Amino acid sequence: MYRNARGFMPRDRNICLHSSSEPIAERERISVWVRLKCGVSSRWKSFTLCYLKLKSVCDRIFHRLFNWDRFPYVGSRPSIDELAKTSETCGWNTAKIRFITCHPSSMQRMLLTSMDTALIYENMLEKPLCLSSPKQQHLSCGAFRPWTWRQTAVGGEGGICLWKFSNGGYKTMTWLGYREGDIIVDLQWQHTGILLVTASLGNQRIQIWHPELKQVLQELSMPVMGTNYWAMRYPSDMIQLLDFLRTQSILFSYRNSMKMLSSQLVERWPLQTAVWTAQGNHLLYVIKGSSKVFGSTSTMVIGPLKQEFLIWSSKEVIDLASFFCNWHECKGGRVQSIFMDPLNIYVAFIFTRQSFVLLCLLHIPLGCSIKLKPVQIIGCTEALYAWPSCLAFGNVRRSGENVRRSLIIGWSTGKFQVVELYAQTREEALQLEEQDVQFPQSFYNIDSQ
Incomplete structure (x- = not known):
């Protein structure tokens, strides 16, 4: 009995020791995994907290750069x-005609x-x-309201004059005051005619107006000074302009925004004039x-994580210091302003010290850069020592179901010239250029009317 008891007890004790060692090893293994998991979780929380703090600091630093509210x-x-x-x-101080729309x-x-x-x-x-008012001072821009034929907006010092007029000569003016002493230098309507968009000279910003409410809904701070004029001339709808200005990618700092383009242009060299294609x-x-x-x-590129972003590349199109037009060598010089045809057929140039307007044919091959071909030189035969101050593309008269377009040129002497443009497509423009067709021209004087 005793021997059996001694023989039995150690065997039971070994069994007990063996059976009691398994829970201890299991607890030790779980404890290591939990500690590892807790360590990773704590480090991730710490990293997230540091990222949020860094993001908050960056947001505060660049608050004025990315804030779309109104600024003081x-x-x-x-x-x-x-x-x-x-x-x-050209010659804004002395020109009798300062703007045409x-x-x-x-x-x-x-x-x-x-x-x-x-007028x-x-x-x-x-x-x-x-249309005249004591509020209208130093006028520099204007635009007709789309979808209506009796409303227009004129921008100058201090704000905007919104005019309503009729055939009988009845006219009323609504004043949209902006800031005293500042000057509205550019103006356009949204394509629906609901919102009015302006650019100011003093604070270099873009304003989005609601004319009926007589107030600024939003004021956009441009990423680089001097870009607000040509940025707001983006020909698409204002919603697309806002997306173009604000859209950006989070990863890799790729930006589909105006900052990437403007930093390549304005920060290196100041721009004299710029215009978008249609x-x-x-x-x-x-x-x-x-x-x-x-x-x-702009070229659309797919990023590493299948993100789409734009890459802007610039290339010299033409040097207008000396060019050939109709097989004749002509001297141009410094360019004062560029004007784009809404149909993307022509581009017109005004030079700083030349008494003519250069009309070029625009060509954008598929997937290629812009090409310009000088096709006609337009001068003022009604006055000597006159230079073009401003111009605009518009309509001249109806021909059947089509509306013939025109080029209206304002001259420094107070005369303005209406040049009819026959071409409705680029192919027609090439045929007219090959046949050397001269466009009909008419002269008018603002002093006599």
Whole structure:
């Protein structure tokens, strides 16, 4: 019995020791895994917290860069000399016609004069409607309201004059005040005619107005100073412009935004003039004091994580210091302003020290950069020692079901010239250029009307 008990007890004790060692090893293994899991979780939380703190600091630093609300005015009041330097009107101080704009779908034209009056032309055989007000000072821009034929907006010092007029000469003005001392230098309507978009000279920002509410809904701070003028001329809808300005990628700092494009242009050299093509995927621009025309083209690229972003590349299109037009060598020089045909057929140039307008044929091959071909030189035969101050593409008269387009040129002497453009497509423009067809021209004088 005793021997059996001694023989039995050690065997049971070994069994007990063996059976008690398994839970201890299991507890030790689970404990290591839990500790590892807790360590990884704590480090991830720490990393996330540091990232959020860093993001908060960056947001505060770049708050003014990416904030789309209205900013307080901190810039100095612009002077008339600054307005004359930044204006694309050649000789803004002395030119009698400072700005020309045309209605997008009718034959209406508006000329802004040095007397701070707006002349509305509906029929060239009748006297124009004169819009004047003590509020209109240093007028520099204007635009007709789309889908209506009796409303227009004029921008100048301090704000905007919104005019309503009728055939009988009845007219009313609504004042949209912006900031005293600042100057509205660019203006356009949203394609639906609901919102009004302006650019100011003093604070270098873009304003989005609701005319009926008489207030600014949003004020956009541009990423680089000096880009607000040509940025707001984006030909697509204002919603697309906002997306173009604001859209950005989180990863790899790829930006499908105006900052990437403007940093490549304005930060290196100041721009004299710039204009978008009708599709909005090409930009023509000229550097201050230069005769070279550059084209900036966007290319869609797929990123490492299948993200789409734009890469902008610039290339010289043509040097207008010396060029050939109709087999003749011509001298151009410094470019003052560029004007784009809404149909993407022609591009017109005004030079700083030349008494003619250069009309070029625009060509954008599929997947290639912009090409320009000089086709005609338009001068003023009605006055000597005159230079073009401004121009605009518009409509001239109806021919059957088509609306013939025109080029309206304002001259420094107070005359303006209407040149009819026959071509409705690029192929027609090439045929007219090969046949050396001269466009019909008419001259009018604002002083006699």
